[in-house]
Amino acid sequence: MQMFWLGHASFFVESGGKKLITDPFDEKLGYPVWEAEVDVATVSHDHWDHCAVDRLKGSPIKLQATGEFNVAGFKISGFATYHDQSEGKERGSNIIFKIETEGITLLHLGDLGHQLSPEQYTALGKIDLLMIPVGGVYTVDAREAYDIVQAIKPRIVIPMHYHTPHLCFELAPVEEFTCQFEQVIKQPYLKINADNLPETMEIIILDYSSRLTVSE
Numbered sequence: 703m704q705m706f707w708l709g710h711a712s713f714f715v716e717s718g719g720k721k722l723i724t725d726p727f728d729e730k731l732g733y734p735v736w737e738a739e740v741d742v743a744t745v746s747h748d749h750w751d752h753c754a755v756d757r758l759k760g761s762p763i764k765l766q767a768t769g770e771f772n773v774a775g776f777k778i779s780g781f782a783t784y785h786d787q788s789e790g791k792e793r794g795s796n797i798i799f800k801i802e803t804e805g806i807t808l809l810h811l812g813d814l815g816h817q818l819s820p821e822q823y824t825a826l827g828k829i830d831l832l833m834i835p836v837g838g839v840y841t842v843d844a845r846e847a848y849d850i851v852q853a854i855k856p857r858i859v860i861p862m863h864y865h866t867p868h869l870c871f872e873l874a875p876v877e878e879f880t881c882q883f884e885q886v887i888k889q890p891y892l893k894i895n896a897d898n899l900p901e902t903m904e905i906i907i908l909d910y911s912s913r914l915t916v917s918e
Contacts, residue, residue, distance in 0.1 A: 703806060704892065707860070707908035709910040710862065712733075712752075721740040721742075725810075731869065737758060738758070742774045746810070752812070765780070768780040778802075779800040781825065783822070784814075785813050807828060816842070817842075817846060832854055834850060834859060836876060838873065839874070843878075845882075858892075886905045888906075888907045889906060889908065
């Protein structure tokens with residue numbers, strides 16, 4: 703399985719020749735726009751910087767729902783959460799997606815704006831790789847993200863939704879999150895399989911400019 707961070711909350715995942723994108727965005731956000739064909743696109747919520755499925759070429763399956771689905775070789779489960787700490791009264795709802803492929807379980811938290819309940823953690827089960835917003839303002843902040851990481855205890859943590867030079871609005875920098883951990887790894891992209899997952903938790907910062915190495 704290969705994974706590239708495209709910027710913000712958007713990732714490109716390729717597994718067994720099938721391609722998935724999370725929370726695609728358009729050019730208003732500031733990052734280079736991904737327009738290549740994918741098989742499925744997950745959308746955590748309808749805000750403009752997370753739902754630009756119309757910019758993708760081909761006819762991807764758009765998945766923006768709770769429940770369990772088998773789509774393009776991926777087993778995907780959507781769980782209802784909120785974009786804020788007021789049960790959606792400020793910014794609405796948010797779907798977090800559990801994605802299973804090649805014996806690896808990924809969890810994309812979208813724009814999660816609150817701590818999860820014990821019942822929600824139980825429902826999620828074991829998670830190998832966690833994609834978590836850390837920039838605050840519109841999502842959980844660095845400290846709240848740290849608490850979520852400690853509750854889930856994934857093998858790999860990839861921060862997202864934080865400030866970069868490309869982003870058109872202000873969020874906190876990723877360092878406010880990563881400074882809470884002793885070891886942080888930076889790399890252009892991720893290539894893993896179920897047999898080489900780390901024994902202890904790794905915090906990995908991916909480089910969004912590396913998406914240019916993916917054939918579009």
